[in-house]
Amino acid sequence: MREVAIIGVGMNDRWGELWEKSLRDLYVEAALRAIDDAGVDHIDSMYVACMSSGLFTGQEHVSSLLADYLGVAPIPAVRVESACASGGNALRLGWLEVASGASDLVLVGGVEKMTDVDGSQATLALAAASDFEWEAFNGVTFPGLYAMMARRHMHEFGTTPEQLAAASVKNHHNGTMNPVAQFQMEITVETVLNSVLVADPLHILDCSPVTDGAAAVILCPADQAKKFNSQPVKIAASAVATDAMALHSRESLVTIGSAKAAAEKAYKQAGVGPGEIDLAEVHDCFTISEICLVEDLGFTEKGKGGEFTESGATALDGRIPVNTSGGLKSKGHPVGATGVAQAIEVYKQLRGEAGKRQVKGAKRGLCHNMGGSGGTSAVHILEVM
Amino acid sequence: MSGIVGWGSSVPKYRIKVEEIARQWGEDPESFKKGLMLREKSVPGPDQDTITISVEAARYALQRASYVDPGEIGAIYIGSESHPYAVKPSGVTVAEAIGMQPDFHTADLEFACKAGSQGMFLAWSLVDSGRMKYAFGIGADTSQGAPANALEYSASAGGAAFLFGREKVVAEVIETHSYATDTPDFWRREHEFYPQHGGRFTGEPAYFHHLLSCARIVMEKAGMKPSDFAYAVFHMPNGKFPMRAGKILGFKKEQIEPGWVVPILGNTYSGASPMGLAATLDIAKPGERILMVSFGSGAGSDGFVFETTSELPALQDKAPKLRAQLADDPIYLTYGQYAAFRGKIRV
Amino acid sequence: MTVARIWRERGRRYRLEAARCKGCGKVFFPGRLVCDKCGSREFEEIRLSDKGKILTYTVIRVPPPAHTYETPYAVAIVELEGGGRITAMVADCDPEKLEIGQNVRVVFRKISQDGEKGIKFYGYKVVPA
Numbered sequence: 001m002r003e004v005a006i007i008g009v010g011m012n013d014r015w016g017e018l019w020e021k022s023l024r025d026l027y028v029e030a031a032l033r034a035i036d037d038a039g040v041d042h043i044d045s046m047y048v049a050c051m052s053s054g055l056f057t058g059q060e061h062v063s064s065l066l067a068d069y070l071g072v073a074p075i076p077a078v079r080v081e082s083a084c085a086s087g088g089n090a091l092r093l094g095w096l097e098v099a100s101g102a103s104d105l106v107l108v109g110g111v112e113k114m115t116d117v118d119g120s121q122a123t124l125a126l127a128a129a130s131d132f133e134w135e136a137f138n139g140v141t142f143p144g145l146y147a148m149m150a151r152r153h154m155h156e157f158g159t160t161p162e163q164l165a166a167a168s169v170k171n172h173h174n175g176t177m178n179p180v181a182q183f184q185m186e187i188t189v190e191t192v193l194n195s196v197l198v199a200d201p202l203h204i205l206d207c208s209p210v211t212d213g214a215a216a217v218i219l220c221p222a223d224q225a226k227k228f229n230s231q232p233v234k235i236a237a238s239a240v241a242t243d244a245m246a247l248h249s250r251e252s253l254v255t256i257g258s259a260k261a262a263a264e265k266a267y268k269q270a271g272v273g274p275g276e277i278d279l280a281e282v283h284d285c286f287t288i289s290e291i292c293l294v295e296d297l298g299f300t301e302k303g304k305g306g307e308f309t310e311s312g313a314t315a316l317d318g319r320i321p322v323n324t325s326g327g328l329k330s331k332g333h334p335v336g337a338t339g340v341a342q343a344i345e346v347y348k349q350l351r352g353e354a355g356k357r358q359v360k361g362a363k364r365g366l367c368h369n370m371g372g373s374g375g376t377s378a379v380h381i382l383e384v385m
Numbered sequence: 386m387s388g389i390v391g392w393g394s395s396v397p398k399y400r401i402k403v404e405e406i407a408r409q410w411g412e413d414p415e416s417f418k419k420g421l422m423l424r425e426k427s428v429p430g431p432d433q434d435t436i437t438i439s440v441e442a443a444r445y446a447l448q449r450a451s452y453v454d455p456g457e458i459g460a461i462y463i464g465s466e467s468h469p470y471a472v473k474p475s476g477v478t479v480a481e482a483i484g485m486q487p488d489f490h491t492a493d494l495e496f497a498c499k500a501g502s503q504g505m506f507l508a509w510s511l512v513d514s515g516r517m518k519y520a521f522g523i524g525a526d527t528s529q530g531a532p533a534n535a536l537e538y539s540a541s542a543g544g545a546a547f548l549f550g551r552e553k554v555v556a557e558v559i560e561t562h563s564y565a566t567d568t569p570d571f572w573r574r575e576h577e578f579y580p581q582h583g584g585r586f587t588g589e590p591a592y593f594h595h596l597l598s599c600a601r602i603v604m605e606k607a608g609m610k611p612s613d614f615a616y617a618v619f620h621m622p623n624g625k626f627p628m629r630a631g632k633i634l635g636f637k638k639e640q641i642e643p644g645w646v647v648p649i650l651g652n653t654y655s656g657a658s659p660m661g662l663a664a665t666l667d668i669a670k671p672g673e674r675i676l677m678v679s680f681g682s683g684a685g686s687d688g689f690v691f692e693t694t695s696e697l698p699a700l701q702d703k704a705p706k707l708r709a710q711l712a713d714d715p716i717y718l719t720y721g722q723y724a725a726f727r728g729k730i731r732v
Numbered sequence: 733m734t735v736a737r738i739w740r741e742r743g744r745r746y747r748l749e750a751a752r753c754k755g756c757g758k759v760f761f762p763g764r765l766v767c768d769k770c771g772s773r774e775f776e777e778i779r780l781s782d783k784g785k786i787l788t789y790t791v792i793r794v795p796p797p798a799h800t801y802e803t804p805y806a807v808a809i810v811e812l813e814g815g816g817r818i819t820a821m822v823a824d825c826d827p828e829k830l831e832i833g834q835n836v837r838v839v840f841r842k843i844s845q846d847g848e849k850g851i852k853f854y855g856y857k858v859v860p861a
Binding site: 430481484716 | 743801802823842843857
């Protein structure tokens with residue numbers, strides 16, 4: 001297997017409710033920027049991460065549509081869907097294709113156009129990431145699943161609503177320094193706790209938003225990377241793991257088993273441990289997921305995620321800065337694009353290009369992207385070359 | 386011997402008080418409380434209908450007759466004015482839910498408020514004739530009453546299920562009689578949501594004529610008189626009618642009261658007299674006689690004479706009794722919540 | 733097609749038909765073709781108990797289209813006696829008064845429907861016991 005590097009990245013100017021842009025506009029804009037950023041004159045293959053273009057826009061078969069509009073047909077293009085982990089899973093497939101020697105220049109893009117449906121339809125589309133017949137059919141929504149994890153985490157470990165809110169407050173703070181972020185505003189613990197309840201105990205400010213957006217990266221073999229880019233970033237590990245689809249079928253309601261399994265593989269691949277990670281982008285679709293993930297990725301012990309977050313350990317100047325981009329909460333969560341954008345944030349941090357939110361001397365970063373209520377996790381470890 | 390081998394009743398958790406409905410329409414609640422002897426009525430939750438109520442009542446009946454293999458039940462008849470579908474049987478859903486095997490006969494029955502007793506008559510007849518080992522007769526409704534109409538104070542939800550058999554009978558059927566004429570006192574046309582009625586015409590020529598005639602004939606056929614009965618259950622469109630019918634026939638209040646659940650339940654239409662019977666079986670002792678006479682607008686009555694057996698007491702506590710269900714922490718609704726639950730708010 | 737999709741699950745939704753692995757005893761609801769714990773493909777058909785305990789719950793305040801007019805409503809993960817877990821709506825309750833560990837009973841209810849003209853979907857919910 002060859003080593004693989006990221007040599008170019010692209011996103012839209014700013015994520016959010018992008019009323020004037022269609023799914024294809026969003027994707028092609030980000031993909032062209034990645035191609036230009038890498039300075040490549042062609043790509044060999046493309047992976048498109050997209051969770052639910054069908055339910056959100058009525059359009060399927062977007063791999064071909066987007067290859068066509070990006071002007072790269074007839075190259076092979078594949079859509080990757082694993083709910084909110086589509087981006088991470090696509091990145092792994094792109095990495096595999098380059099690592100295997102099958103292709104040299106692979107574009108991995110992610111996109112979601114979510115605002116063409118109303119809130120209730122969006123709720124339904126996202127609920128399709130659960131075990132539809134045995135969870136969503138019985139009235140549970142996506143926030144509802146995470147709310148049940150939160151309630152159980154509070155019950156087992158004494159985690160408080162304030163500790164959950166601390167993750168959101170920190171991510172909003174980081175987002176104020178990210179020009180791409182959908183919500184560039186500071187909030188307080190009180191604002192979170194006083195915001196409207198979505199699914200008890202989760203308030204609206206515990207939840208990531210509905211977002212339009214796209215992100216793309218260009219991968220190439222590490223030994224060719226410097227031809228295109230003076231500061232490429234190496235993919236030191238790429239791992240994906242799955243778990244029981246329905247939350248009620250999991251061994252534990254408060255442990256994200258897929259994250260543990262993927263992280264374990266990734267740490268082994270990169271030959272490092274959680275203590276050697278300088279920063280992490282984790283899948284904070286809800287505050288409780290960030291609390292569980294800092295535990296399950298090994299940054300703190302099981303049950304201590306709330307306390308750890310509240311202590312500032314995951315702040316920009318903390319022991320392990322988490323979600324420097326603002327996370328899904330503040331940057332926005334265009335589902336298919338999220339996993340790709342996480343890699344872009346780490347890429348920027350490792351190149352020292354993160355502006356005011358720069359983590360000083362960052363050499364190694366981890367991205368964790370999750371699908372459903374934890375049915376899929378993708379973990380990547382990126383390193384400076 | 387043939388008769389009831391298991392029974393169960395089901396009532397929704399929600400209630401609305403007469404005062405709350407009267408407040409909505411600027412009426413005097415006392416006229417309904419005193420005049421019709423109604424205090425509150427049950428309201429089905431948004432997830433309840435004739436099918437779900439029938440399932441719960443039938444499951445309780447099987448909980449009592451726990452030795453019965455549902456695969457041996459040969460028929461299930463559900464009488465209701467509110468079958469969830471205009472075309473598609475309620476009986477098949479209930480049968481599947483209680484684990485009956487596909488070898489059964491079913492029909493959704495309709496005859497205003499006597500549809501439930503019709504189901505009981507059919508089920509018992511099939512069992513008595515030896516054609517089937519067990520058969521279910523169920524009366525259940527989520528009754529409709531138009532906003533601001535007098536019916537709105539009484540139309541409620543609930544049901545009772547009776548499993549008939551020939552062994553381990555808890556209440557033997559001694560005699561039956563049915564009596565009907567073409568009397569249009571109450572009706573609902575296709576595609577109409579709420580029934581219409583003939584006002585005071587629903588009383589003398591309809592309810593009283595049919596119910597009293599049927600009661601007299603079935604007692605005569607059985608060679609019995611009111612004093613031969615420990616209990617009497619008459620259809621309960623309100624609190625007043627059954628009491629008055631009983632008085633005319635020569636029954637005492639004490640014979641009627643055990644099954645007289647209407648003041649705190651309302652009129653469950655097809656479920657009404659079956660639920661009165663269920664409440665009576667809940668507390669009856671062996672060797673007691675029960676007269677039950679239903680009434681369905683349109684109009685007709687079914688009369689049954691039952692005699693309880695020594696098998697009865699052992700089954701009484703094996704499933705929730707109706708009065709215990711009625712007393713179990715009801716949830717009171719505002720008129721607004723009630724209107725939303727009953728689909729009276731158009732969206 | 734909605735009709736077939738709903739129809740084929742009726743045994744599970746109406747009667748909680750489930751499977752117990754003959755290899756290791758793990759209970760599956762719905763049943764499966766292969767056990768994820770021991771790999772066995774031999775199962776015994778069972779029915780889950782109608783009694784259980786709430787492991788966790790939430791109150792849904794932003795509903796999907798099927799439940800727009802029922803909010804707020806509670807949903808719980810319930811561990812049933814003798815094994816098997818379900819996610820189910822909690823009916824007939826004050827959602828504010830639910831607790832982890834609370835006893836519940838499985839009931840048969842209408843879950844939703846295919847619009848005003850389509851079929852009605854029946855299944856299980858739980859109520860406080």
